[in-house]
Amino acid sequence: MSQLKYSPVTHLFVALNCLVFLLMYVVSGGVVEDVRLLIQFGALYPPLIQWDLGQSYRLFSAIFVHIGFMHFFANTLTIYFLGQQIERLYGSVRFFWIYLLTGLMGNLFCLVFSPDAIVAGSSTSIFGLFTILVVLRWLPNPYLQYLGQSYLPLLLMNLVFSLAPGVSLAGHLGGLVGGACLALVLPLAPYGLVYGRQGQVLGAGLYLGLALLFLSSVLS
Numbered sequence: 001m002s003q004l005k006y007s008p009v010t011h012l013f014v015a016l017n018c019l020v021f022l023l024m025y026v027v028s029g030g031v032v033e034d035v036r037l038l039i040q041f042g043a044l045y046p047p048l049i050q051w052d053l054g055q056s057y058r059l060f061s062a063i064f065v066h067i068g069f070m071h072f073f074a075n076t077l078t079i080y081f082l083g084q085q086i087e088r089l090y091g092s093v094r095f096f097w098i099y100l101l102t103g104l105m106g107n108l109f110c111l112v113f114s115p116d117a118i119v120a121g122s123s124t125s126i127f128g129l130f131t132i133l134v135v136l137r138w139l140p141n142p143y144l145q146y147l148g149q150s151y152l153p154l155l156l157m158n159l160v161f162s163l164a165p166g167v168s169l170a171g172h173l174g175g176l177v178g179g180a181c182l183a184l185v186l187p188l189a190p191y192g193l194v195y196g197r198q199g200q201v202l203g204a205g206l207y208l209g210l211a212l213l214f215l216s217s218v219l220s
Helices: 002-007 008-026 035-040 045-053 054-063 069-090 092-113 123-138 144-161 169-187 197-219
Strands: none
Touching: 002 008, 002 045, 008 035, 008 054, 008 069, 008 092, 035 069, 045 054, 045 092, 045 197, 054 092, 069 092, 069 123, 092 123, 092 169, 092 197, 123 169, 144 169, 169 197
16 A cells, blocks of 8 residues: 555556556457557557547557557566656656656657557656666766666666567657656756756757657658
């Protein structure tokens, strides 16, 4: 109960992952990798957004859809542990937006650089969370420096894994970029901004600029 008290948003996202996967399993009779099922439950398929702007919700819904049990289990377990750390650092409200906005940037990268792929999973957000912890190592706090140093090898290992067939490199890189931008934008009490006001402006400008550029290039 204490974990739920201090990290309610992490538990909310874990519960959403579990609920969506359970519904997919029940509806499909256990065949959760079916392409039509994935699209039905909100996976990202870029042509759908190009044809109908109303399908843009998939840029968010795809974060909670997973392709198979191992995909679901690995991502959800990572969110459970990683999410609690970041939620306690930034607070629940900021963590809510960090998770969604890093996932959004990852899916925007997929929209542009993987235009024919079906994309699903929380790993876009997970890469953003990893990156935020790595960036925080530049704050003057031994604990944050230790966290950032310990997560850097994990981030690099997962980037190498992203080169494997069937893994969305674009989505992972987008999550990384989104996480780096948000780490610059959001102050962390009591230390403030990682790179000051200039870094905050740079992070916000880069995030918004990329988001608008990618959306306009797809919808034009």
